[in-house]
Amino acid sequence: MRTRRLLLRRPLPADTEAFVEVHTSAETHALSGFGRRDRDESLRLLERFQLDWDTRGVGYWTVLAASTGAVLGFGGLRHSVDEGENVLNLYFRFLPAAWGHGYASEMGHAAVRWAHRNRPEHPVVIATAAHNAPAVRVAEKLGFERVLERVHEGVPEVLYRLTAPLA
Numbered sequence: 220m221r222t223r224r225l226l227l228r229r230p231l232p233a234d235t236e237a238f239v240e241v242h243t244s245a246e247t248h249a250l251s252g253f254g255r256r257d258r259d260e261s262l263r264l265l266e267r268f269q270l271d272w273d274t275r276g277v278g279y280w281t282v283l284a285a286s287t288g289a290v291l292g293f294g295g296l297r298h299s300v301d302e303g304e305n306v307l308n309l310y311f312r313f314l315p316a317a318w319g320h321g322y323a324s325e326m327g328h329a330a331v332r333w334a335h336r337n338r339p340e341h342p343v344v345i346a347t348a349a350h351n352a353p354a355v356r357v358a359e360k361l362g363f364e365r366v367l368e369r370v371h372e373g374v375p376e377v378l379y380r381l382t383a384p385l386a
Contacts, residue, residue: 220280222329225322226288227280227295229272230265234281237290238265241312271297277338279310282326291317296330296343301378302367306344307334311357323357331361331381342380349375 220227230238242261256264271278280295292313299308309330311323334343345363347354355377358365363379370376 220329220333221285222325224285225291225325225329226283226285227326227329228283229278230268230281230293234290235262235265238293241292241314244315268297282313282322290314291322294323294326294330296334298341301344301346305341307338307341309343309345318353324360327357327361345379346371346376349377
């Protein structure tokens, strides 16, 4: 899929080192509330993301700059069960050099449009640490509603939900 500035595609073996970099970085985990992953944990996570593609036909994308092909991060949609409901979880994690450029919102907008066209029976949600102000801003910018506050694995978390298609 392509947006104005981004290419969104299934992760390829060539993306492995960028995936590990994003998912082992202390900087990219600073606001998540969870400890960062090590290399082996990151590789297992990538395997799970690939399994989503194989079994569900959708999963988190590699997000690339359309102009250069450089990997900016990872994100997109993944089937999940949250609060007992089948949902599509919208996720994003970018390299620090890609922060502050609106890429998460641009990717998120494309993801929810895809969801409403291709999986309209599933609401789209964003679950994030309550203190993760950048993720909260993205959720609100995309029109998600804050629906729940909870503690997940010891971390205060908020759940945002979007059920109406974006304009």
